[in-house]
Amino acid sequence: xxxxxxxxxxxxxxxxxxxxxxxxxxxxxxxxxxxxxxxxxxxxxxxxxxxxxxxxxxxxxxxxxxxxxxxxxxxxxxxxxxxxxxxxxxxxxxxxxxxxxxxxxxxxxxxxxxxxxxxxxxxxxxxxxxxxxxxxxxxxxxxxxxxxxxxxxxxxxxxxxxxxxxxxxxxxxxxxxxxxxxxxxxxxxxxxxxxxxxxxxxxxxxxxxxxxxxxxxxxxxxxxxxxxxxxxxxxxxxxxxxxxxxxxxxxxxxxxxxxxxxxxxxxxxxxxxxxxxxxxxxxxxxxxxxxxxxxxxxxxxxxxxxxxxxxxxxxxxxxxxxxxxxxxxxxxxxxxxxxxxxxxxxxxxxxxxxxxxxxxxxxxxxxxxxxxxxxx
Amino acid sequence: xxxxxxxxxxxxxxxxxxxxxxxxxxxxxxxxxxxxxxxxxxxxxxxxxxxxxxxxxxxxxxxxxxxxxxxxxxxxxxxxxxxxxxxxxxxxxxxxxxxxxxxxxxxxxxxxxxxxxxxxxxxxxxxxxxxxxxxxxxxxxxxxxxxxxxxxxxxxxxxxxxxxxxxxxxxxxxxxxxxxxxxxxxxxxxxxxxxxxxxxxxxxxxxxxxxxxxxxxxxxxxxxxxxxxxxxxxxxxxxxxxxxxxxxxxxxxxxxxxx
Numbered sequence: 001x002x003x004x005x006x007x008x009x010x011x012x013x014x015x016x017x018x019x020x021x022x023x024x025x026x027x028x029x030x031x032x033x034x035x036x037x038x039x040x041x042x043x044x045x046x047x048x049x050x051x052x053x054x055x056x057x058x059x060x061x062x063x064x065x066x067x068x069x070x071x072x073x074x075x076x077x078x079x080x081x082x083x084x085x086x087x088x089x090x091x092x093x094x095x096x097x098x099x100x101x102x103x104x105x106x107x108x109x110x111x112x113x114x115x116x117x118x119x120x121x122x123x124x125x126x127x128x129x130x131x132x133x134x135x136x137x138x139x140x141x142x143x144x145x146x147x148x149x150x151x152x153x154x155x156x157x158x159x160x161x162x163x164x165x166x167x168x169x170x171x172x173x174x175x176x177x178x179x180x181x182x183x184x185x186x187x188x189x190x191x192x193x194x195x196x197x198x199x200x201x202x203x204x205x206x207x208x209x210x211x212x213x214x215x216x217x218x219x220x221x222x223x224x225x226x227x228x229x230x231x232x233x234x235x236x237x238x239x240x241x242x243x244x245x246x247x248x249x250x251x252x253x254x255x256x257x258x259x260x261x262x263x264x265x266x267x268x269x270x271x272x273x274x275x276x277x278x279x280x281x282x283x284x285x286x287x288x289x290x291x292x293x294x295x296x297x298x299x300x301x302x303x304x305x306x307x308x309x310x311x312x313x314x315x316x317x318x319x320x321x322x323x324x325x326x327x328x329x330x331x332x333x334x335x336x337x338x339x340x341x342x343x344x345x346x347x348x349x350x351x352x353x354x355x356x357x358x359x360x361x362x363x364x365x366x367x368x369x370x371x372x373x374x375x376x
Numbered sequence: 377x378x379x380x381x382x383x384x385x386x387x388x389x390x391x392x393x394x395x396x397x398x399x400x401x402x403x404x405x406x407x408x409x410x411x412x413x414x415x416x417x418x419x420x421x422x423x424x425x426x427x428x429x430x431x432x433x434x435x436x437x438x439x440x441x442x443x444x445x446x447x448x449x450x451x452x453x454x455x456x457x458x459x460x461x462x463x464x465x466x467x468x469x470x471x472x473x474x475x476x477x478x479x480x481x482x483x484x485x486x487x488x489x490x491x492x493x494x495x496x497x498x499x500x501x502x503x504x505x506x507x508x509x510x511x512x513x514x515x516x517x518x519x520x521x522x523x524x525x526x527x528x529x530x531x532x533x534x535x536x537x538x539x540x541x542x543x544x545x546x547x548x549x550x551x552x553x554x555x556x557x558x559x560x561x562x563x564x565x566x567x568x569x570x571x572x573x574x575x576x577x578x579x580x581x582x583x584x585x586x587x588x589x590x591x592x593x594x595x596x597x598x599x600x601x602x603x604x605x606x607x608x609x610x611x612x613x614x615x616x617x618x619x620x621x622x623x624x625x626x627x628x629x630x631x632x633x634x635x
Contacts, residue, residue: 219492226491226498227477227484227505230470234478237467244427244461246453246482246545255488 028214035203046202050274052314053209054267059294059310060216060303061263066292067301068229069256070236072145074288075132075152079261081159081283082128083121083268085169088278090117091179098167114181118269125265126258128155133257137250140239152288159280174279181208181273188273205274212270213307216263220303223259232256233301297352299359308361313345320344378441380405380580381426381457381549386435388425388604395421397604398434403549408571408581410595410612412588414624418604419584420462423553426582427459428452440548454482458547460538462554462584468527472518472537475526476509479544512540516570532563539570543579550574551582556590568594592616600624 035046062076089095093109095102102110112120132151136144163171180189180201188208192199223229231252234242243249272278290313298309324337324344352360381403388396396418403409413419424430426437428449437444444455458479467475484505490498513519516536521529529537535555542550552571556564564587571581571594585591591598592612600608600615602624608615615621 222491222494223488226488226502227481227486228488228491230474230478231481233470233474234467234481237469238465240429240449241461241465241467242478243449244429244453244459244465245479245541246450246458247478248450259488 028210031210032207035206039200039203043200043202046200046206048315048318050202050206050209052311053206053213054271054274055291055294055314056213056307056310057209057216057263057267057270058291059298059306060213060220061260061267062291063220063260063295063301063303063306064223064232064263065256065260066295067306068224068236069232069253071253071256072141072148072292073257073260074145074149074285074292075155076148076260076264076291077283077285077287078132078152078155079125079128079264080268080271080287081155081280082125082261083265083270084272084278084282085159085175085268086121086124086265087114087117087269087272088175088178089168090120091273092175092177094170094175094177095168098170111179114179114269114273115183117273118266121265121269122262123265125268126262128265129257129259129261130254132261133254137253149285149288152283152285156280156283156285159283169280172280174277174281176277178272178276178278180276181205181270209270209274212266217303217307224303228252228255236301293349297349297359299362302359302361302363305359305361305363309359312360316348317341317345377405379403379438380440381582382436382438383426384436386422386425386437387433388421388430389433395604396425396432399601399604399606401426401599401606402609403580403582404597406575406578406580407596408575408583408594410591410598411582411584411601412586412591412598413601413607417601417624419601420553421604422601423459423551423584426452427457427551450482453545453547456546456548457551458542458545458549459551460535460542460553460555462557464531464534464538466526466534466537466541469525471523471525472513472529473506473509473522475537476512476540476544477505479512479541480505480508482545509540509544512544513537515543515573516540517566532559532566535559535563535567536570539574543574547579549580549582551584553584554586555583556585556587564590 035049038045038049058076058080061079062073065071065073065076090110090112091114096106096109097103132148136147139147159169160172162168169175180187182188186192186204188204189201191201192204231242231247234245234247235249235252239249294309294313295306296309297313298307299305320341321337324335324340327340328335328337356362379402381401383399383401385398385400386396387394387398399418399422411419411422421430425432425435425446428446428451431447437446439455439457442455444452446452467478470478484501486498486501510519510522513522516539518529518533518536518540521533526534526537539550539552539555556567559567568590571583575581583591583595595612597610598612598615599606600618600621607620607624608618610618
């Protein structure tokens with residue numbers, strides 16, 4: 001292949017990408033309209049979708065750590081918790097009520113705007129990612145998983161107990177009265193009325209989370225096809241060879257932890273404002289496991305697969321809740337809905353792993369098989 | 377002229393085993409230097425010390441007149457020594473092209489911000505990385521395999537891909553750890569041509585190899601290790617006649633000399 005043919009093929013790729021982006025833009029527009037079709041069936045369904053979009057954000061963040069850099073992180077929910085508590089502290093009366101110093105300065109409570117909290121939460125979570133990453137740099141696989149699992153639990157236990165001597169987290173009771181998202185004149189807790197048309201609050205949140213999700217996909221995609229993304233994948237494939245290629249694996253791993261964690265922080269900050277309430281029970285080990293499951297079941301390292309995995313696993317339990325409730329009625333209460341739900345999710349996971357071990361939508365096998373040796 | 381690489385007194389101990397007991401090595405610019413020795417002589421240990429994989433217990437290391445500390449692998453690569461592995465270590469799930477593109481990492485600089493904004497610097501650099509990587513694949517003769525995943529390549533092609541990936545770091549010294557291991561006669565001939573091309577391009581090569589025929593035919597000078605010590609060095613002809621070398625390989629004083 002000579003230079004001109006390389007150039008022309010790269011132009012073809014660019015043109016193909018443009019078509020790709022058009023398709024994605026159309027898809028995004030369609031997704032924007034989805035909640036309006038669902039609202040008549042109940043706002044609860046839109047709420048489920050909005051939460052699913054937050055899980056997309058989380059799964060895309062974890063995909064940077066697990067999918068790109070190959071570092072198995074079982075404590076990812078800790079960063080989600082960090083983001084959520086950032087919102088709770090910075091936009092609720094909690095700190096003013098319990099800390100005299102804050103009370104003296106801000107008697108009406110801190111009400112930091114969300115557009116400031118989100119980047120702040122990303123930065124603090126990234127820092128937490130580095131704090132977690134630094135001592136675990138030499139660990140791989142199972143060992144890394146155990147340490148990160150411990151880290152996740154540490155954060156949760158802290159949130160559960162930081163009410164003595166200073167009441168920072170209000171312990172297991174959690175922090176309530178968190179401000180809803182407000183952007184300029186737009187208050188997300190109130191329906192937006194445009195003439196005779198009214199957009200419910202939950203749809204506004206849905207649209208915001210959709211926007212963040214699209215942004216996360218874009219970031220993930222751009223990182224994947226960059227010098228940094230290739231370096232992460234090289235570390236995932238063979239760390240010793242990666243070092244021999246001159247990669248500073250320490251810095252690159254810390255970067256992966258920080259980037260991945262910042263997604264978790266953003267998702268957490270939005271979650272806090274969306275719920276208006278945070279408590280440690282939202283950040284259990286089970287959540288971390290579910291996020292890892294989203295990445296793995298969807299297709300590890302492959303963005304569309306990860307998004308699909310997140311949407312399915314976040315929505316499936318909620319859908320099953322309705323199905324299971326019906327079953328409970330039909331069996332006269334002998335089948336407990338919650339247990340049945342767990343059972344069905346577990347069965348679905350086992351099924352996927354049996355029939356599609358590389359995930360529902362794995363990265364394409366660009367190389368099916370190299371042709372036979374052409375040179376003599 | 378200062379030598380490209382000069383090592384004095386490299387020592388390495390693993391517990392009770394003195395794997396290297398003060399090895400000297402001198403490689404001149406533009407030569408293909410062979411490192412041979414019986415199994416367990418310390419060749420691979422020396423190689424790993426030289427490239428920073430194992431920190432040495434003692435020794436002075438100079439590359440291109442500059443002292444370097446073989447403490448971290450990526451700094452050694454940045455300083456200008458690139459290596460391949462005895463048991464091939466490619467990035468299996470990445471394409472051949474991507475493997476070589478990773479090799480460009482150490483000579484390029486765009487970070488996260490550039491990647492996220494896709495600014496002009498990023499696009500220019502990315503195009504250069506891709507172009508250079510493709511050219512290197514052509515150079516080692518596997519340009520047509522660029523889009524295929526590394527693990528799907530044949531054994532000989534994987535060896536060549538590893539060399540292309542190492543060359544992508546723009547090394548002053550290319551260190552090959554048994555590149556001909558497991559190759560058939562045809563593949564060995566192609567490999568030999570490739571190493572000669574690399575030398576002709578001005579790159580110095582350090583070669584660990586068991587295939588005596590290949591070493592004797594290709595190398596300008598040879599260093600022989602045994603039990604972690606240098607027992608001989610010189611041209612292939614000199615080394616072949618060295619009694620210490622013959623003892624090391626055959627285990628007894630020679631009755632008659634054969635080559």
